[in-house]
Amino acid sequence: MGRPIVTIVGRPNVGKSTLFNRIAGKRISITEDTPGVTRDRIYAECEWLDNYFTLIDTGGIELSTTDTIFAQMRIQAEIAIDMADVVLFMVDGKEGVTAADTEVAQMLRKAKKEIILVVNKMDRFVDENNLYGFYNLGIGDPISISSSEALGIGDLLDEIISKFDEKMNTEEEDDSIKIAVIGKPNAGKSSIINRIIGEERVIVSDIPGTTRDAIDTKFKSSSKEYTLIDTAGIRKKSKVLESVEKYSVLRAFTAVERADVCILVIDADKGITEQDIRIAGYSHDNYKGMIIVVNKWDLIEKDNKTFKEFTDDIRQKIAYATYAPIMTVSALTGQRVNKILDAVDEVYSFRNLRISTGVLNDILTEAVLMNQPATVKGKRLKIFYGTQVAVNPPKFLIFVNDKEIVHFSYQRYIENKIREAFEYKGTPIVIEFRNRNEKNL
Secondary structure, X not given: OOOOEEEEEOOOOOOHHHHHHHHHOOOOOOOOOOOOOOOOOEEEEEEEOOEEEEEEEOOOOOOOOOOHHHHHHHHHHHHHHHHOOEEEEEEEOOOOOOHHHHHHHHHHHHHOOEEEEXXXXXXXXXXXXXXXXXXXXXXXXXXXXXXXXOEOHHHHHHHHHHOOOOOOOOOOOOOOEEEEEEEOOOOOHHHHHHHHXXXXXXXXXXXXXXXXXXXXXXXXXXXXXEEEEEOOXXXXXHHOOOHHHHHHHHHHHHHHHHOOEEEEEEEOOOOOOHHHHHHHHHHHHOXXXXXXXEEOHHHOOOOOOHHHHHHHHHHHHOHHHOOOOEEEOEOOOOEOHHHHHHHHHHHHHHHOOOOOHHHHHHHHHHHHHHOOOOEEOOEEOOEEEEEEEEOOOOEEEEEXXXXXXXXXXXXXXXXHXXXXXXXXXXXXXXXXXXXXXXXXX
């Protein structure tokens, strides 16, 4: 089983997003004293006492409403409840039990989930008198907290992890190579996964949107362990009308964040589209390894210029990811699909490649000799030395006399010189300039 999923639900304006931010340890959700601020579910990976879980924030549930937005929020919350292992039902301790709380409680009891009743805003002793009234909801023993004052959060987290099933994966992430298969709906992602693993582990259909969730498939090949993450196809926002599909898009984005390498599947019959470019950008912006796989190549009428023209078009439209290798395959016939894992291995090895400080500084010295930095406001950039500080993705710190005068074009030049020496095929690299006296590497 995957990591446990914990969903926070309740009527609007009871403090769900504040609790979410408190547990997640950072401000992810927007908090505002206005009902309906949080409309879609928001996700965070959390940890408590070496137990790892996914936390979901939801919009407020309004069961009796004709407002379109609140109706959509209710549907979103219902989906989040359905996928949850543990549900945190949050109520307002200052207001006491309301008719809306009773309606939500009735809905939750039908869901047959592990439910924890969380009474928020209990930051004064006199508010404790309201606690006992919540027993009438029939949910169980209420836990009092103040998310804004961070009171009772530890006890709540203890209660959350006590609800986890022993079969759930509450440990830190495994060491397998994680591959997110991303792309528009119906590009053939699930078919490619089935070809790679050699069995029908993922439902395949010609109907766009069949895959609603991000599905993990673990397997071994040549003694290496992989986790393939099949994701729902990502549509343009203007076309994401169905609430279930909104959830699918969020899960696909989460899958990218979890991945080491992303396989961007493009439909050869349709060519590269604006949405493909956006999806590639999401992988790039998260510094993930990327392989561009052009599927359904068997449907294309070809001559000796077809491949070059097709790849040139991709390179032009995804100019920021020239590092990404391009492959043409056919999931239907199996043509070249067996080469995808070889490409993944190669990209993953480059993501974990470490350059010694001496070699890196030789590259920097030669780069400066060949192309001196420009003078900015009478001041010339001086590069003192560089060092690699991380892998997966590779990250370099370069110490200079004044980082404010580093032009983006010179940063790109330095990156190109590093790639000339070591290629770093399939992966973005991170270059950060710092002044020589800056610490905290």
